[in-house]
Amino acid sequence: xxxxxxxxxxxxxxxxxxxxFGPGVHGLLGPNAAGKTSLIRVxxxxxxxxxxxxxxxGEDVGDHRRRGRVRGRLGYLPQEFGYYxxxxxxxxxxxVAWLKEMPATATPAAVERAVARVGLTDRIDAKIRTLSGGMxxxxxxxxxxxxEPHILLFDEPTAGLDPEQRVEFRALLRRLGADATVIxxxxxxxxxxxxxxxxxxxxxxxxxxxxxPGSLAALGGSEDGSGDSAxxxxxxxxxxxxxxxxxxxxxxx
Amino acid sequence: xxxxxxxxxxxxxxxxxxxxxxxxxxxxxxxxxxxxDAYLDPSRRVPVVALAPLMAAAVIGTSLYTASDExxxxxVRPWWPRRLVQLLGLSAVxxxxxxxxVLGDTLVFGPPxxxxxxxxxxxxxxxxxxxxxxxxxxxPAFGYVSAVYxxxxxxxxxxxxxxxxxxxxxxxxxxxxxxxAAFAAGGALYVxxxxxxxxxxx
Numbered sequence: 369x370x371x372x373x374x375x376x377x378x379x380x381x382x383x384x385x386x387x388x389f390g391p392g393v394h395g396l397l398g399p400n401a402a403g404k405t406s407l408i409r410v411x412x413x414x415x416x417x418x419x420x421x422x423x424x425x426g427e428d429v430g431d432h433r434r435r436g437r438v439r440g441r442l443g444y445l446p447q448e449f450g451y452y453x454x455x456x457x458x459x460x461x462x463x464v465a466w467l468k469e470m471p472a473t474a475t476p477a478a479v480e481r482a483v484a485r486v487g488l489t490d491r492i493d494a495k496i497r498t499l500s501g502g503m504x505x506x507x508x509x510x511x512x513x514x515x516e517p518h519i520l521l522f523d524e525p526t527a528g529l530d531p532e533q534r535v536e537f538r539a540l541l542r543r544l545g546a547d548a549t550v551i552x553x554x555x556x557x558x559x560x561x562x563x564x565x566x567x568x569x570x571x572x573x574x575x576x577x578x579x580x581p582g583s584l585a586a587l588g589g590s591e592d593g594s595g596d597s598a599x600x601x602x603x604x605x606x607x608x609x610x611x612x613x614x615x616x617x618x619x620x621x
Numbered sequence: 622x623x624x625x626x627x628x629x630x631x632x633x634x635x636x637x638x639x640x641x642x643x644x645x646x647x648x649x650x651x652x653x654x655x656x657x658d659a660y661l662d663p664s665r666r667v668p669v670v671a672l673a674p675l676m677a678a679a680v681i682g683t684s685l686y687t688a689s690d691e692x693x694x695x696x697v698r699p700w701w702p703r704r705l706v707q708l709l710g711l712s713a714v715x716x717x718x719x720x721x722x723v724l725g726d727t728l729v730f731g732p733p734x735x736x737x738x739x740x741x742x743x744x745x746x747x748x749x750x751x752x753x754x755x756x757x758x759x760x761p762a763f764g765y766v767s768a769v770y771x772x773x774x775x776x777x778x779x780x781x782x783x784x785x786x787x788x789x790x791x792x793x794x795x796x797x798x799x800x801x802a803a804f805a806a807g808g809a810l811y812v813x814x815x816x817x818x819x820x821x822x823x
Contacts, residue, residue, distance in 0.1 A: 414694035432699070440697045450689040452633050459629055463689075466626030467696040475625075511692070 372420035374406045374573075381406035383573040385420070393545035395560030395581070396553040397603060398570035404553040405447065407570065408523045411551065412444040425518055440468055443517035447524050449508040453497035457488055457507050460496060464511040482514040485540060501528045509537070513544065520550040526559055538563040561585070561599040569606050576610035634707060639684040643715050646676045650722035666723060666730040668770075670738060671787045673722060675766050677715040678742035679759030684711065685747070685811065686755035690818040704812045712743050712804070733791030741786055741800030742766065744807030751807075755816040 374382040382403045396404045409415035410422060413429050425441060427434040451460055461479045470478060483492045486506040491499065496507060505528045512520060522541075526534045541563040544550050554560060560567050561581045569577035569584070577584065581599060587609075588601025595601035631637070650673035654666065685707070687693055693700065716739045720732030742762045750758035766787045773785035782795030786803075789796035 412695060414691060436697045436699075439695050442695065444692070444695050446691040449692055450687075452688050454632070455629070459632075462625060463629040463633065464692060466629060467693065469697040472624065472626075 369410075369422045370420060372407075372410065372422065373418045374403070374410060374415065375418045376406075380573050382410075382417075385573070385575060387568065387575065389549050389551060389566075391545070391547070391549050392565035393541050393550045393552065393563055395564035395567040396551060396570060397555070397557060397560055397567055398576070399607070400555065402570040403573040404570050405523055406573075408444075408521050408551065408553045409446075411519070412442065412446075412521050413439055414444075414446075438519075440515065441518045443512035443515060443520040445508045445512040445522045445525055447527070449511070451496050451504065451507065453495065455496055456493050457483055457496060457499075457510070458492045460507060461511050461514050465514045468515040470515055478514050478516070482510040485513060486510045487536065502530055502533055505529055506533070509540070518548050520544055520548055522550070522552045524554055525552060526554065526556060534559070557599045557603050558597065561597070569603065569610070571607055571610050574610070577606040630703065633687065633689070635684050635686075639680055639711060640714065642680040643677055643711070643718055646673060646680060646715075647718040647722060649673070649676075650719060654722045667788060669723060670730045670734045671766055671770055673719055674715070674735060674738035674742045674787075675759075675762060677719060677739055678746040678762055681708070681711045681715065681743055682746035682750050682758030682762075683755055685750045685758065685816045686819070687816065690815075700815055701812050704815060705808075708743075708747060708808055708811060712740060712808075715739050715743065728792070729790045731791055734789070737791070737797055737800045738787050740804040744800070744802075744804030746807070747811035748803075748807035750816040751810045751814045753817060754819040756819060758816070 369388075370386050372382050372385040372387070373380065385403075385407065387407075396407065398404050406415065410417050411424065413424075413435050422429050424438045427438050429435045429438055452463075455463065458479055461482055462475060465475045465479060480489070480492065483489055486509050488503060488506055488510065491503065496504060499507065505525070509522075509525060512522065526537055529537060538559060541550055541552065545563075545565065552559065552564065564581055567577075567579060567581050567584050568575060577587075584602040584606060585598035586602065587605040588595060588598045588603075589605065594604050650669055653673075654669045685704075716736045719739055720735045723731050723735055725731070745762040745765060746758045749761040753760070769785045769787050773781060773788045776785065779795065782789055782793050783799045786793075786796035786799040
């Protein structure tokens with residue numbers, strides 16, 4: 369994406385962002401209202417940028433026909449994905465497969481595979497309203513992977529998951545990232561440290577830092593800084609550097 | 622995914638409960654129309670012709686709600702054909718059912734007025750679904766028709782046939798033009814934009 373600008377009424381959510389993502393797991397970190405969700409929504413083609421160009425899988429998504437082609441190869445888990453309480457897990461994931469125009473013959477097996485990936489096979493015919501919050505989140509992950517997407521976009525995917533489920537989800541992310549481009553927006557730095565191959569720090573609608581989780585952790589320096597882990601200290605150091613204009617150029621790659 | 626997909630889509634939009642509610646509205650209108658003493662007060666058909674379409678429009682409007690708006694936006698195909706079919710289909714069902722409640726009075730407040738009011742109210746409701754969200758979409762039409770019901774009694778002049786279209790007799794051309802314009806504009810707006818997302822992200 370080049371020169372990406374997103375405005376919400378009078379506020380600027382993203383301001384002239386240039387970014388490129390390749391295969392692997394990319395963590396989008398940043399404080400609240402930094403612009404992470406706006407970026408994910410533009411990449412998911414559900415929000416249009418005010419300015420700039422976005423190309424996904426070689427297709428300019430500004431063109432509605434090309435956008436349709438991209439959507440079939442894209443998986444998306446929004447912060448609040450919205451579900452039909454009366455649907456079973458199988459029905460809901462099948463509904464999303466239908467939205468993605470998956471072939472009828474391939475859908476039942478793809479649905480079962482996606483549900484198995486999130487460990488909900490034993491609840492596949494349960495109504496969603498009977499599931500716990502964490503299980504519903506896993507249904508959201510299942511719908512995102514049902515079409516074996518080339519690009520996966522997760523917005524705060526671990527919210528509501530218990531520690532064991534988060535560990536399992538990180539392992540799933542690593543498996544998915546082997547073949548696809550996975551972009552995970554989160555404010556949990558430990559998720560990024562554990563699962564991501566690259567990290568992009570967004571602050572006030574701009575890219576504050578790009579690098580690996582290791583390089584971000586290295587920014588933290590000694591244990592004197594604020595933060596309980598090396599990557600948290602690195603996160604704080606990168607934010608401070610971005611907010612102090614003269615120093616920003618030194619830390620941004 | 623040709624067979625189960627549309628079925629799931631219909632369920633996601635509460636199609637069967639909506640159809641049942643339209644049948645129930647018709648039954649209620651039928652009961653109310655025959656309960657009235659037309660000999661003592663012939664104009665008492667007006668409440669049925671004004672309010673039953675309003676109830677049907679409310680049923681249709683709330684059925685335009687989608688819980689998974691954010692995911693629906695990632696659909697490969699454009700949404701407008703599905704929205705068009707849904708709105709036209711439900712409007713056609715309501716416009717076919719409701720006139721059976723007032724079959725006796727064909728000239729003044731009979732089936733033509735009922736059909737006109739059904740289309741007009743549905744158009745206003747569809748526009749309100751785009752502007753305010755599907756779950757509150759009944760409110761503007763309810764407010765407008767109620768206000769017209771109360772205010773149009775003593776009003777005279779050619780403009781009244783347009784702004785007070787829900788209270789006009791069946792053959793009134795100005796009322797038909799206003800109701801059809803509301804249906805076309807509201808329907809086109811809904812088909813193009815869809816209902817306003819509700820919930821955390823609006």
